[in-house]
Amino acid sequence: MDIFSSKKILRVLFLAKKIANVLILCYNSNNMDKIYSIKSAEFITSVVKKENILKDRPEIAFVGRSNAGKSTFINTIVGQKHLAKTSSTPGLTKMLNYFLINKSIYFVDLPGYGVSKTGKRHQEIWSELIGDYLVSSERLSLVFMLVDIRNKPSELDHMMLKFLYLNNIPFRIIATKCDKVAKSKVHQYLQVIAKEFQITVNNIIPYSSETFLNKQKILDIIGEIDEQAIRI
Numbered sequence: 001m002d003i004f005s006s007k008k009i010l011r012v013l014f015l016a017k018k019i020a021n022v023l024i025l026c027y028n029s030n031n032m033d034k035i036y037s038i039k040s041a042e043f044i045t046s047v048v049k050k051e052n053i054l055k056d057r058p059e060i061a062f063v064g065r066s067n068a069g070k071s072t073f074i075n076t077i078v079g080q081k082h083l084a085k086t087s088s089t090p091g092l093t094k095m096l097n098y099f100l101i102n103k104s105i106y107f108v109d110l111p112g113y114g115v116s117k118t119g120k121r122h123q124e125i126w127s128e129l130i131g132d133y134l135v136s137s138e139r140l141s142l143v144f145m146l147v148d149i150r151n152k153p154s155e156l157d158h159m160m161l162k163f164l165y166l167n168n169i170p171f172r173i174i175a176t177k178c179d180k181v182a183k184s185k186v187h188q189y190l191q192v193i194a195k196e197f198q199i200t201v202n203n204i205i206p207y208s209s210e211t212f213l214n215k216q217k218i219l220d221i222i223g224e225i226d227e228q229a230i231r232i
């Protein structure tokens with residue numbers, strides 16, 4: 001074989017290696033960096049009694065003080081403006097509202113706690129319902145606990161966190177309404193919440209329903225729970 005044909009073979013081999021590398025890269029990006037998205041979300045039912053709690057699918061629940069932004073959070077995460085009812089008046093969500101996501105898992109919007117206007121008896125009924133739900137939902141996979149970034153966690157927030165710990169319920173903390181504070185101050189506010197809860201700042205995900213800050217990060221967390229996950 002003369003020197004020219006061996007050079008040709010080397011060039012072909014080099015090209016083949018390059019093509020193989022590109023193909024491997026494409027394969028990996030198709031299979032490993034899949035992005036979870038929500039294709040469908042529909043209201044299923046409202047529950048007021050323990051005996052009616054659904055048990056047929058994995059669930060993600062949303063807890064937090066009234067007006068923390070739970071229902072708005074659900075709407076922006078699923079990409080529908082009016083799926084869960086929202087209001088600037090605290091105490092709007094009074095029942096357990098179930099939404100079916102991607103025909104696979106439930107989102108459960110829970111009544112907020114800490115509304116003095118609604119009367120003590122009402123609050124007792126709600127906290128009983130929230131407690132019953134959290135302990136008796138066998139397929140509860142995750143709780144998103146929402147706190148308004150501007151507010152120091154309340155006594156009820158502390159109680160909720162303790163409750164989740166003691167009952168071994170996996171949870172993530174979301175600091176909502178980040179658009180309401182200066183960007184440069186977000187970390188400072190998160191530190192206040194972290195200090196109060198005695199956790200590290202990294203354990204709190206800042207969010208805004210106005211800017212969709214960290215929406216994909218939250219969708220990816222949801223995707224880990226959705227076993228039937230459809231990813232793009």
Ligand SMILES: Nc1nc2c(ncn2[C@@H]2O[C@H](COP(=O)(O)OP(=O)(O)OP(=O)(O)O)[C@@H](O)[C@H]2O)c(=O)[nH]1
Pocket residue numbers: 064065066067068069070071072073085086087088089090091092093094110111112113176177178179180207208209210
């Ligand atoms: N600027 C801003 N406003 C928000 C955000 N999230 C929620 N809100 C507003 O906060 C108010 C309360 O939001 P909801 O989603 O109804 O709060 P909730 O926690 O579901 O309240 P309850 O149903 O009473 O427990 C509404 O006026 C929302 O528009 C946010 O990220 N940024």
Ligand SMILES: [Mg+2]
Pocket residue numbers: 070071072085086092093109112
């Ligand atoms: Mg609500």
